[in-house]
Amino acid sequence: GQNIDQPTEMTATEGAIVQINCTYQTSGFNGLFWYQQHAGEAPTFLSYNVLDGLEEKGRFSSFLSRSKGYSYLLLKELQMKDSASYLCAVRDDGSNYQLIWGAGTKLIIKP
Amino acid sequence: KAGVTQTPRYLIKTRGQQVTLSCSPISGHRSVSWYQQTPGQGLQFLFEYFSETQRNKGNFPGRFSGRQFSNSRSEMNVSTLELGDSALYLCASSTIGGDSSYEQYFGPGTRLTVT
Numbered sequence: 699g700q701n702i703d704q705p706t707e708m709t710a711t712e713g714a715i716v717q718i719n720c721t722y723q724t725s726g727f728n729g730l731f732w733y734q735q736h737a738g739e740a741p742t743f744l745s746y747n748v749l750d751g752l753e754e755k756g757r758f759s760s761f762l763s764r765s766k767g768y769s770y771l772l773l774k775e776l777q778m779k780d781s782a783s784y785l786c787a788v789r790d791d792g793s794n795y796q797l798i799w800g801a802g803t804k805l806i807i808k809p
Numbered sequence: 810k811a812g813v814t815q816t817p818r819y820l821i822k823t824r825g826q827q828v829t830l831s832c833s834p835i836s837g838h839r840s841v842s843w844y845q846q847t848p849g850q851g852l853q854f855l856f857e858y859f860s861e862t863q864r865n866k867g868n869f870p871g872r873f874s875g876r877q878f879s880n881s882r883s884e885m886n887v888s889t890l891e892l893g894d895s896a897l898y899l900c901a902s903s904t905i906g907g908d909s910s911y912e913q914y915f916g917p918g919t920r921l922t923v924t
Contacts, residue, residue: 740917743913793865795865797913799851801851802851
């Protein structure tokens, strides 16, 4: 079956670093996406990984290990505005390239 | 460039009624996907349309249907509404459907309340 697991909720302190993990089991793999969703708003794209390794984009980095079915999103120098839900999604080329979504991780930033 | 637009933004319906939601993708985008999101749940995939053809379909009952027009605008319809259909319905568009790295751009959503 298809399954994506993320922690339900995480708490971190302003200025610190937090790592949000995502593990997946899908019939195929054609890329992994991370999205940010603030409460009451639509998701917005953060990053895309299709090859193993780390992709860095400013304060945000995303890592992928295809052999382990594992990814993480790393947020540095946390700001209060980073309080949001972070969604992991896998494009499954075994299911006609459908995007399979995790339930999201709610990140709470404390001062 | 205008973003993805969805209408209406809010809707209140009664059980048993039907509803039609509309989505206008970003100009030039040919793929439109629909999702249902309920509190505490991830995005539940409804269907994806590409060039007026349904490319993928999620695990929703036949009461949920959709279509895409030649200008890439899309509509989804829910018939015989149930209380459990209360949710945020999100539409997302991308340049190319399915097998690409192109990310999806989401609209603001339509919040449907069924009473």
